[in-house]
Amino acid sequence: xxxxxxxxxxxxxxxxxxxxxxxxxxxxxxxxxxxxxxxxxxxxxxxxxxxxxxxxxxxxxxxxxxxxxxxxxxxxxxxxxxxxxxxxxxxxxxxxxxxxxxxxxxxxxxxxxxxxxxxxxxxxxxxxxxxxxxxxxxxxxxxxxxxxxxxxxxxxxxxxxxxxxxxxxxxxxxxxxxxxxxxxxxxxxxxxxxxxxxxxxxxxxxxxxxxxxxxxxxxxxxxxxxxxxxxxxxxxxxxxxxxxxxxxxxxxxxxxxxxxxxxxxxxxxxxxxxxxxxxxxxxxxxxxxxxxxxxxxxxxxxxxxxxxxxxxxxxxxxxxxxxxxxxxxxxxxxxxxxxxxxxxxxxxxxxxxxxxxxxxxxxxxxxxxxxxxxxxxxxxxxxxxxxxxxxxxxxxxxxxxxxxxxxxxxxxxxxxxxxxxxxxxxxxxxxxxxxxxxxxxxxxxxxxxxxxxxxxxxxxxxxxxxxxxxxxxxxxxxxxxxxxxxxxxxxxxxxxxxxxxxxxxxxxxxxxxxxxxxxxxxxxxxxxxxxxxxxxxxxxxxxxxxxxxxxxxxxxxxxxxxxxxxxxxxxxxxxxxxxxxxxxxxxxxxxxxxxxxxxxxxxxxxxxxxxxxxxxxxxxxxxxxxxxxxxxxxxxxxxxxxxxxxxxxxxxxxxxxxxxxxxxxxxxxxxxxxxxxxxxxxxxxxxxxxxxxxxxxxxxxxxxxxxxxxxxxxxxxxxxxxxxxxxxxxxxxxxxxxxxxxxxxxxxxxxxxxx
Ligand code: ADP
Ligand code: ZN
Ligand code: ZN
Numbered sequence: 219x220x221x222x223x224x225x226x227x228x229x230x231x232x233x234x235x236x237x238x239x240x241x242x243x244x245x246x247x248x249x250x251x252x253x254x255x256x257x258x259x260x261x262x263x264x265x266x267x268x269x270x271x272x273x274x275x276x277x278x279x280x281x282x283x284x285x286x287x288x289x290x291x292x293x294x295x296x297x298x299x300x301x302x303x304x305x306x307x308x309x310x311x312x313x314x315x316x317x318x319x320x321x322x323x324x325x326x327x328x329x330x331x332x333x334x335x336x337x338x339x340x341x342x343x344x345x346x347x348x349x350x351x352x353x354x355x356x357x358x359x360x361x362x363x364x365x366x367x368x369x370x371x372x373x374x375x376x377x378x379x380x381x382x383x384x385x386x387x388x389x390x391x392x393x394x395x396x397x398x399x400x401x402x403x404x405x406x407x408x409x410x411x412x413x414x415x416x417x418x419x420x421x422x423x424x425x426x427x428x429x430x431x432x433x434x435x436x437x438x439x440x441x442x443x444x445x446x447x448x449x450x451x452x453x454x455x456x457x458x459x460x461x462x463x464x465x466x467x468x469x470x471x472x473x474x475x476x477x478x479x480x481x482x483x484x485x486x487x488x489x490x491x492x493x494x495x496x497x498x499x500x501x502x503x504x505x506x507x508x509x510x511x512x513x514x515x516x517x518x519x520x521x522x523x524x525x526x527x528x529x530x531x532x533x534x535x536x537x538x539x540x541x542x543x544x545x546x547x548x549x550x551x552x553x554x555x556x557x558x559x560x561x562x563x564x565x566x567x568x569x570x571x572x573x574x575x576x577x578x579x580x581x582x583x584x585x586x587x588x589x590x591x592x593x594x595x596x597x598x599x600x601x602x603x604x605x606x607x608x609x610x611x612x613x614x615x616x617x618x619x620x621x622x623x624x625x626x627x628x629x630x631x632x633x634x635x636x637x638x639x640x641x642x643x644x645x646x647x648x649x650x651x652x653x654x655x656x657x658x659x660x661x662x663x664x665x666x667x668x669x670x671x672x673x674x675x676x677x678x679x680x681x682x683x684x685x686x687x688x689x690x691x692x693x694x695x696x697x698x699x700x701x702x703x704x705x706x707x708x709x710x711x712x713x714x715x716x717x718x719x720x721x722x723x724x725x726x727x728x729x730x731x732x733x734x735x736x737x738x739x740x741x742x743x744x745x746x747x748x749x750x751x752x753x754x755x756x757x758x759x760x761x762x763x764x765x766x767x768x769x770x771x772x773x774x775x776x777x778x779x780x781x782x783x784x785x786x787x788x789x790x791x792x793x794x795x796x797x798x799x800x801x802x803x804x805x806x807x808x809x810x811x812x813x814x815x816x817x818x819x820x821x822x823x824x825x826x827x828x829x830x831x832x833x834x835x836x837x838x839x840x841x842x843x844x845x846x847x848x849x850x851x852x853x854x855x856x857x858x859x860x861x862x863x864x865x866x867x868x869x870x871x872x873x874x875x876x877x878x879x880x881x882x883x884x885x886x887x888x889x890x891x892x893x894x895x896x897x898x899x900x901x902x903x904x905x906x907x908x909x910x911x912x913x914x915x916x917x918x919x920x921x922x923x924x925x926x927x928x929x930x931x932x933x934x935x936x937x938x939x940x941x942x943x944x945x946x947x948x949x950x951x952x953x954x955x956x957x958x959x960x961x962x963x964x965x966x967x968x969x970x971x972x973x
Contacts, residue, residue: 239263240293241304243272243285246339246347250331250952252288256303261310266290269313269320273305273349284308284349286315286338288324308349315342316536316553322587323551330967331947332576340576341551343529365427366416368394372424386415394425396767437510439479442472449476449618453594454483457558461594462585464565464610467620469600469827470791474504476620477561477596478511485514485541489558489593492535493544494580496567497788502766504563505544512542519545519552522762547572547580550587557591560584564788565597565606566820571970579968600827601820601858604866608876611866630798630829630836632854636845637802645741646733651799651839652745659749659778664794667738667781668825669801672755673697674737675730678705680720685728687717693924700736701757710926738781738801746779754782787824798829800840807847810921811971812874815849816865823858873936875968879943881935882972884920885963886928893931894919896961900954901933907949910942921972934972 241255255274257263270287282305308314315338323341327334339347373395377388390412394400419425442450449465467473481491495504498520505518517531517540534540538555545552547570562570562581570581581597588595597606597615609615635648646669647655658665675698678687687696689707696705696714704713719726730737739753752768759765771777775794780786806818822840829836842850853861870877883900885893897917904914913936920930937943947965957963 238293239266240291240301241266241272242288242291243274243304244288244335244338245274245276245283245285246335247276247283248333248336248957250333252334253285254291254301256301258304258306261307263290265311266307267313269315269317270310271308271314271346271349273308275302275305284347285335286320287313288320288334308351314346316555318590319551319553322583322590325586326578326583328948329944330576330578331944331951331965332578337576340548340578343532344525345529346532365399366394366420366425367399368425369423372419372422375424384418387418390415390419391424393763394419396763396770436513437507439482439511440472440475442475442479443622445620445622446472446476446479449620450479450483452616452618453480453559453596456594457484457487457489458592459594460589460592461616462588462609462614463594463596463616463618464602464606465596465598465618465620466602467598467600468623469824470623471600471620472623473563473598473600473620474507476618477563477598478507480559480594480596481512481542481561484558485512487558489556490535490538490541490543490554491559491561492549492552492554492557492584493542493561493563494549494570494584495544495546495563496569497785498544498546502769503791508542508544514541515539516542516544517552519543519549521546550580550583557587557593559593560588560591560595562595562597564599566599566601566603567788568817568970571968573970575964577964577966577969579970582968601823602862604816604862604869605876607862608866630826630838632826632838632840634845634850634854635839635841637841637843638845646738646801647741647745647799648841651841654797654837654839655746655779655799658797659746662775663796664772664775664777664792665779665797665799666786666792666795666825666828667742667779667799667801668783668786669733669735669738669781670783670805670821671697671732671734672699672736672757672783673706673708673734674700674740675732675734677731678717678728679731680723680725680728682720682725683723685720685722687728691924691927693922697734698730699757700740709922733801735781735783742779742781749778750776751779751781752777754780754786756783756785759785784821784825786828787821790828792828795829796836798826798836798838800825800838803840803842803850804844807842807844807849812869812872813971816862819849819853819858819861819865822853879937879940880969881943881947882966882969883933883935883963884930884966885917885932885961886925886930887961888928889960890929892961893917893929896963897931897933900950900963903953904946904950907946909945910937910939912937912942912946932972 239257241257242252243255244252257266266287268287268289272285272287274283274285276283319341323337324334327337372391375391377392380388416425420427453461453463465473465476477493484491498505498518508516515534517534519528519531523531531540532552535543536553536555543549543552543554562584565581571577571579585595606615610617635650637648640648655665677695678698687705688694689696689710689712691712692707692709694707694709696707698716699706703716705716706713717728720728735753735755739751742749742751752771754768769790772780772792800822803818803822806814806821826838829838840850844850849861852864869875883897885896887893887896894917901914901917915934915936917931917933920932923929935943951965954963
């Protein structure tokens with residue numbers, strides 16, 4: 219028989235073990251933790267699962283946020299804590315984010331020491347972040363593949379002959395006349411109500427809809443050379459397991475063909491392939507080659523998609539309706555229903571690293587993702603990063619080498635022009651280069667000139683007193699742009715009119731010194747009046763269709779000389795280019811950053827690789843003041859591989875990555891010195907937490923200390939082993955004061971540059 223006492227005891231125990239289900243929710247705030255909530259009333263809690271979006275009240279004002287359910291916890295100890303209830307579960311009963319991607323994001327949040335809520339927000343399409351419902355992929359059927367083509371009749375209409383109130387029709391019609399075929403995705407952004415305009419043109423019989431691509435236009439796989447075949451076979455023998463490969467082949471050696479043929483096998487198995495590229499808007503050729511090879515839906519994430527289209531593409535990938543997914547950096551987070559292969563093209567490209575907020579490397583994440591998904595990954599490059607070559611040395615990556623150019627093309631020949639022996643009055647073109655250009659023009663061949671600076675002239679100088687036009691917000695010079703007739707700061711965007719006299723000594727003549735793309739273009743127009751010249755930089759390609767139009771002109775042979783920035787070095791095929799001129803390489807040869815020589819070598823080889831891709835041999839002329847620079851001579855005489863080996867040895871000796879691990883704590887403040895002070899304090903806080911070999915260097919002012927009115931400083935952490943570094947970061951970062959309006963800080967794990 220129970221005594222009253224034991225009954226009371228039993229009840230109170232029951233009360234104690236009463237289980238509360240707690241939702242652990244990530245909220246997009248700069249805080250390093252997730253937050254606990256009670257489930258909304260009346261919900262079937264056994265159906266809850268991670269990856270569902272949850273609306274929650276947050277903060278003192280109880281503003282509503284869209285959070286992500288990370289997990290649930292049975293808790294009997296929190297009954298005394300007052301937890302808020304979540305408002306509703308947006309994705310019920312199906313999570314919007316599959317478990318594998320959510321786990322990858324959690325991993326990334328820990329590795330990069332970035333708040334989980336912000337990490338998740340980076341990975342989701344904007345519409346989902348806003349808490350709007352996840353439209354079912356079925357309702358979007360057919361949308362991605364709709365194409366429109368111009369009719370014969372449409373070709374004959376002169377767009378300018380249309381009436382004033384039909385300007386949108388005229389615009390669209392002229393686009394069709396230039397491009398023949400456009401997908402809806404390509405049109406919708408710049409044009410208000412594009413669908414209406416399309417219908418108007420269709421009614422007049424000027425364009426017509428074309429739903430499925432005719433099979434006949436698909437290209438067939440090329441017969442592979444033996445190196446290509448070996449690469450395809452080796453990857454093919456390792457499907458459904460983690461098999462990381464560095465596909466190391468010179469430009470034009472047929473890497474893309476290797477991707478295509480491996481992907482063909484992946485598709486045959488009913489799996490999906492995710493392909494990352496550095497730049498999608500500038501390299502439509504890459505996407506076109508995929509479209510021309512495969513008749514399956516391809517989800518292409520390019521920056522010109524609107525939010526709705528982005529969501530569509532994302533859902534198509536998640537539902538497995540798009541067997542091929544192509545995108546830039548952030549596409550690495552795209553959910554895939556049946557992942558079979560990951561490809562990172564031009565894996566050395568710095569654009570894979572996000573340089574603000576959540577500073578992740580999409581290439582490195584892709585490798586982790588492939589490992590977790592147990593699928594092969596191909597890292598392709600003509601100029602592999604030292605990181606990846608190191609992984610080959612460590613036998614972590616397979617080394618698949620394509621030593622020769624595919625087809626008939628041969629390697630280009632290099633010539634160095636010593637600028638020291640040239641009169642400074644000649645401008646950007648040495649007599650040797652001029653001569654070589656003339657020879658190409660005479661043979662109707664194309665010339666590509668590379669200069670790594672846009673604008674007209676990088677310096678405005680007074681000879682009288684030495685005054686230089688500087689940005690008032692940055693420690694930087696203002697660049698003169700002829701097109702806008704303004705001085706522009708490339709760091710903060712400040713502009714002002716060109717000075718007519720020196721503001722310091724009032725001398726009436728100031729001088730524009732140095733060369734930018736605009737000035738080179740001007741020189742070319744004067745020197746080669748017969749030639750058609752195209753300038754390609756971020757100014758001349760700002761308009762959405764400009765790049766595409768220029769590429770088409772180049773391929774049609776309607777341009778003779780192309781002058782441009784590194785945009786031209788990225789992935790383009792210019793079969794008619796037989797001469798490449800590098801106008802000035804010098805700034806890259808002497809830079810304080812430890813990766814500068816790697817970047818310069820890559821850029822040089824990539825630019826040079828544009829020459830002579832077809833039957834004509836290519837020639838590369840490099841103008842420099844440092845003709846004996848070891849980087850240049852090694853690269854030219856022994857190739858990129860030899861350069862990379864020497865550079866790796868140097869990294870080992872100087873204890874830089876990949877031989878050590880780095881993290882950079884950056885701080886910036888509105889007041890000079892405050893950023894450095896903050897970092898000194900941070901350093902003090904770190905000292906007692908250090909276990910193992912972690913060294914803190916600095917703090918020092920950033921090489922460009924002032925930028926956009928913020929004063930910047932940095933503290934470098936260096937470790938032999940990743941574990942010691944990450945243990946320190948995990949304990950240390952949460953102790954640092956939160957950012958304020960006057961001081962902000964950020965951490966960069968595996969920084970790509972220390973500038
Ligand atoms: P990469 O991606 O390494 O720059 P691509 O795959 O674009 O090289 O190939 C360069 C050129 O050579 C392309 O025009 C391609 O069609 C052609 N090509 C590739 N593989 C072969 C092959 N096995 N036989 C003939 N031509 C090829
Ligand atoms: Zn002056
Ligand atoms: Zn500025």
